[in-house]
Amino acid sequence: MAEVTTVIGDTIRFVGNLQGDEDLTVRGRVEGTIQLTRALIVEPTGVVKADVSVQNAVISGVVVGNVTASDSVEITQEGRMVGDIAAPRVILVDGASFRGQVDMGNLEGIKREPVRRAVAAPSRPAAPPARKPEARVAAAPQQAARPEPVKAAPEARAEPAKKASLEAPKPRLMTDKKRKVVVKKH
Amino acid sequence: MTADTPCVIGKGIQIKGNLSGAEDLVIEGRVEGHISLKNHLAIESTGQIVADMTTRSLSVQGEVSGNIEAEEMVEIKADAKVVADIRAPRVIIEDGARFKGRVEMDVQLPNDI
Numbered sequence: 001m002a003e004v005t006t007v008i009g010d011t012i013r014f015v016g017n018l019q020g021d022e023d024l025t026v027r028g029r030v031e032g033t034i035q036l037t038r039a040l041i042v043e044p045t046g047v048v049k050a051d052v053s054v055q056n057a058v059i060s061g062v063v064v065g066n067v068t069a070s071d072s073v074e075i076t077q078e079g080r081m082v083g084d085i086a087a088p089r090v091i092l093v094d095g096a097s098f099r100g101q102v103d104m105g106n107l108e109g110i111k112r113e114p115v116r117r118a119v120a121a122p123s124r125p126a127a128p129p130a131r132k133p134e135a136r137v138a139a140a141p142q143q144a145a146r147p148e149p150v151k152a153a154p155e156a157r158a159e160p161a162k163k164a165s166l167e168a169p170k171p172r173l174m175t176d177k178k179r180k181v182v183v184k185k186h
Numbered sequence: 187m188t189a190d191t192p193c194v195i196g197k198g199i200q201i202k203g204n205l206s207g208a209e210d211l212v213i214e215g216r217v218e219g220h221i222s223l224k225n226h227l228a229i230e231s232t233g234q235i236v237a238d239m240t241t242r243s244l245s246v247q248g249e250v251s252g253n254i255e256a257e258e259m260v261e262i263k264a265d266a267k268v269v270a271d272i273r274a275p276r277v278i279i280e281d282g283a284r285f286k287g288r289v290e291m292d293v294q295l296p297n298d299i
Contacts, residue, residue: 049299064299072281080293092279094259097293107267107284 010045018050026061044078057087059096066100197232205237213248231265244274 004022008014012028019035026046034040034048039056042048046061053068059079067073069087077095084101092098192210195201199215208224213233221227223241233248244254245261246268254260256274264282271288279285 047296047299062296062299064295074281080295082293082295089281090279090285091281092277092289094276094278097291098277098289099291099293101288102279102285104284104286107269107286 008046042079192226192228195233229266 005025006020006022007025008028008030010027014028014030014032016032017035018024018030018032021037023039023041024034024036025041025043026048027043028045029047029049031049034050034052034054036054038054039058040048040052040054042057042059042061042063044060048061048063048065050063050065051067052063052065055069056071057063057067057069057073058076059067059074059081060076061079063079063081064083066084067081067087069085071087072089072091073085073087074091074093075081075096075098076093079093079096080098081096082099084103086103086105088105090102090104192212193207194212195215195217197214201215201217202219204220204222205211205217206220206222210226210228211223212228212230213235214230215232216234218236221235221237221239221241223239225241226243226245227239227241229235229244229246229248229250231247233246235248235250235252237252238254239250239252240255242256243258243260244256245263246266247263249267251269254270254272254274256272258274259276259278260272260274261278262268262280262283262285264280266280267284269286271290273290275291277289277291
């Protein structure tokens with residue numbers, strides 16, 4: 001995992017929209033939305049009640065909400081989740097508990113989708129059909145022919161391409177309107 | 187699996203209809219219809235199932251479409267391709283498996299969520 005990691009500690013409760021370009025580890029509680037271009041790690045003490053859009057998610061705590069990942073979602077042995085998952089790779093480890101829908105994109109093989117798109121846009125059959133899928137291959141090869149998942153967040157999906165130049169990023173963290181940090185005492 | 191060799195539906199076999207029994211079963215061929223089994227059902231990589239299934243436990247390496255209900259557990263192996271709604275107390279999806287559908291397990295959430 002990466003050099004930069006943000007940790008929401010055990011006693012932290014965060015309510016609002018969380019955005020970022022680095023890994024996030026949650027040991028406390030987050031409610032609202034989470035959008036990351038990197039990984040979300042929910043540790044066993046962590047509770048996330050949010051719609052999540054990330055590259056990777058590893059869930060060992062509790063997640064309630066929908067999770068969209070451009071790469072993978074793993075629910076570990078201790079993980080508990082209620083909500084829908086959209087990701088090309090979804091891993092459920094023995095012991096994990098989960099209730100919801102899983103969408104790994106197309107199960108029909110990789111060739112089909114571009115063909116369908118070409119049919120869907122018959123007005124300009126010459127060049128365009130091939131283009132869109134190619135752009136995606138560059139961004140994330142596994143998704144080449146993936147149909148748009150229902151709850152996809154397009155910005156988050158496009159972002160992994162930036163990863164290479166991620167060394168000196170301007171973390172555009174928490175630029176959102178409604179945010180509130182509550183430190184909870186036990 | 188039990189000590190006695192399980193019943194095998196071989197690669198070249200196709201079945202349409204209802205399949206039921208109280209014995210471990212390995213499917214390498216194709217089955218369409220309903221499967222109701224009191225024991226373990228294994229669908230090998232060559233197996234193709236289009237059926238609703240009720241079993242004690244299930245492991246899939248092949249292709250399945252249909253609804254799955256298992257008393258104990260469902261294991262979707264790395265090479266499997268499954269389109270199904272699954273209801274079971276334990277569900278395992280290995281990395282590499284392809285799955286689409288609903289998973290229903292009991293989830294114990296904290297009270298304050």
